[in-house]
Amino acid sequence: MRPGHLFIVGFMGAGKSTVARMVAEQIGLPCIDLDAEIERHEGMPVTRIFESVGEDGFRARESEALRALESAPRSVVACGGGIVIRPDNRVVLKRLGTVVYLQVTAAEALARVGDVSTRPLLSGPSGMLAATSLLTAREGLYRSVADIEVDTVGRGPDEVASLVVERVRGAK
Numbered sequence: 001m002r003p004g005h006l007f008i009v010g011f012m013g014a015g016k017s018t019v020a021r022m023v024a025e026q027i028g029l030p031c032i033d034l035d036a037e038i039e040r041h042e043g044m045p046v047t048r049i050f051e052s053v054g055e056d057g058f059r060a061r062e063s064e065a066l067r068a069l070e071s072a073p074r075s076v077v078a079c080g081g082g083i084v085i086r087p088d089n090r091v092v093l094k095r096l097g098t099v100v101y102l103q104v105t106a107a108e109a110l111a112r113v114g115d116v117s118t119r120p121l122l123s124g125p126s127g128m129l130a131a132t133s134l135l136t137a138r139e140g141l142y143r144s145v146a147d148i149e150v151d152t153v154g155r156g157p158d159e160v161a162s163l164v165v166e167r168v169r170g171a172k
């Protein structure tokens with residue numbers, strides 16, 4: 001395994017937070033959830049951050065939280081689904097560690113998220129339309145930062161976590 005953090009990226013509902021916790025446990029590293037870090041720092045949930053400062057305000061805080069990891073002990077980091085939107089973030093991800101992309105389809109992502117009220121970008125009139133267009137726009141960005149890609153469709157978090165650990169251990 002290369003030095004640095006192990007970043008887990010992918011669309012909402014890909015299972016990033018759950019898989020990150022399992023992988024962290026298996027490889028013996030701490031686990032950081034970037035959305036949870038932002039929420040803790042701001043003292044409010046992501047939905048309220050979107051309401052009060054808009055998506056741009058949230059993205060600025062997300063970039064700050066990512067940069068703060070430069071001085072954090074080596075960890076497994078579950079990133080929010082939009083971390084790859086900003087080009088600067090993509091550079092930071094590549095610089096600070098190994099990136100694992102958990103793939104999921106729009107339909108599967110929506111099914112897993114269930115209640116979209118906690119996902120401001122999916123909670124409009126058509127969740128399916130929003131998920132499909134966001135995923136189409138982002139797929140190439142996830143791929144551009146990924147060192148490792150794992151398809152999660154038809155797999156539970158246990159199986160995905162084992163595959164990630166196997167691939168990470170095999171990566172030079």
Ligand code: S3P
Pocket residue numbers: 010011012013016035046079080081082083118119120121
């Ligand atoms: C977002 C994903 C969310 C959260 C915010 C924006 C996105 O995180 O950061 O709602 O743009 O895809 P999860 O991927 O953990 O749901």
